[in-house]
Structure formats: C-alpha cells, structure tokens
Amino acid sequence: MNVKKLAAEIGVVFAAAALLGFATNDLNPNGVKISINRPVKQTADAALQRHQELDSAEPIVIGKEQLKRLVQAKDIIIIDTRTPQEFLQGRIPNAINIPFERLEESIETIDSLAKTSWIVTYCDGPPCDKAQLLAAELIDMGFARVAYYDAGLDDWKKTEGVQQ
C-alpha cells in the first residue's frame, strides 16, 4: 500500500475542507465565531447550572453586550417590567410588557412563555428594582432560565435604539 499517496490524499481533503469551511462560514448567517470563549448562551447556561448546583434560586444578572448576543441567538423573551405608558413611550425592541405592579393580571401571559427560552427582565435601571423582583418571581414560578438586565433601559438607550 502506498502510504505516502494515501497521506497526501487525506491531507488534500482536509486542506480543501478547511479552505471551504472558513470561506463559507464567514458568508453564512448561521456561521460560528471562532473563539476561545464560549458564547453567552452557553456561558449563561453554565452559570445557571452552577446556581442550581449551589441550590440558589437567584436569577443571574446580565449586561448589555450579553443581552445583545442573546437577542442575536433569538432564543430569548425580553420582558419590560415598567408601566404600559412607559412601555409605549420606548422599549427594547421586541420586548413584551408585564408591569410588575400588575403581575397577577399577567399570570396567563407568563404561563404561556416558553420554559426553554431565556427570559430577560428589565426596567429603567438603578434605583428601579422591578426587573430583579420579577426575575425572582419567575424563578419561583418554575422558570429556570431567568436573567435580569440590571443596568436597564437607561443604559440601553446610550448606544442602542428603542422601539416605540
């Protein structure tokens, strides 16, 4: 058996695969980003797992960049915890409104949320703590993937657009 020929052919296949792979991955909207660090979705999953291991019922805090990456991954439900009037004046794109003060009226909406998606709550940002409170309520209701965007809409508006 000509081992050299065999090795050369295999080398060509792998080289061609690498060339085609990198070229098409860049053009593909579903492409994977080469990185040493796991994307936020998995990082958040791992963080959540650690929380569960510690038997902690605390929702996790995320920042703007993490929120943006979750939005890109599309596996997310964003909840605006402010009043309907505030919600209509401007919100993070695609957010739904569950005013913290009217939580009991929104039970049906909450029940209909997918338990497999990440849920991120927010309000205006400190000193508003409605996002954190609603996130804790959601955990108590049995949702496992809950985070809150602590810096809130005030922080979001600095660099990102709002939906009206």
Next chain:
Amino acid sequence: MKLQGLLLLLMRLFLGALFIYSGVVKIINPAAFAEAIDNYRMLPYLFVTLMAIILPWVELIAGVLLLIGRWLRSSSLIIMLLNIVFIIAITSAIFRGLDIGCGCFSVSEDAAKVGVLRLLEDILYLILAIILFRSQTIESAH
C-alpha cells in the same frame, strides 16, 4: 464475484450519500453544529469551533469521493476515522449519562439523542468503511 462487486458498489453509494447528507446538514448551520459538539463537553471551545467549520466539509468531500469512485482508499479511511471519533464521543456521553442531541445527521435540538442505537449505527458505518477500505487495498495489491 459479480455479487460481491455489486454489494461493494451499493455500500460505497450508501456511505457516500449518507456522508454528503450529513455534511450538508451541518454546513448549513455551523453554529448549531458547534453547540451540538460543545454539548459533549470534551473539547476546549476553540477546537469546537474549528471542528464545526472543517469537519462537515471533510464529510462532504469524502462522501463525494466515495460516490464518484475516486480516491476510494483515502475517502473510506477518512470515513473510518470519523466514525471512530463519533463512536468514542457517543460512548463517553453514554457513560457520563449526558442527555444530549447526537449531532450526527441533524443539528436541531429535536435530533436523535445519543444512545446505544446511535452507537450501533456508527459501528455499522465503521464496518462498511473498513470493508470498502480493505477491498480497495486488496484490489491495488493485485
């Protein structure tokens, strides 16, 4: 020996088509494939991304080579090596009790879970690849 030749041809076409399909499914969505690989928790994330980008094309090219009957020894050897890697990964996942999608012929979350059935499938493909590789080696020796 005609029947043997026909069987070898069928095996070759089957494995070729299977790996073309498997490659294309993953090429369409490298991000989902990366997640499927990462779920095995066996590799650092950098290797996961590189594997998600390169491996599907290796499957596709090896599949095409098998289908068109060129470089049969190297393509069947590649399929053998790939299946050995898959068998190790699935076995390790089974022993660790991981409830994850296989990432074998679909990258969706509803894809077949890792389990004994998937393991047996990969062992079957490995055997087919070995038979093809051996038949080529014997042929070239004559």
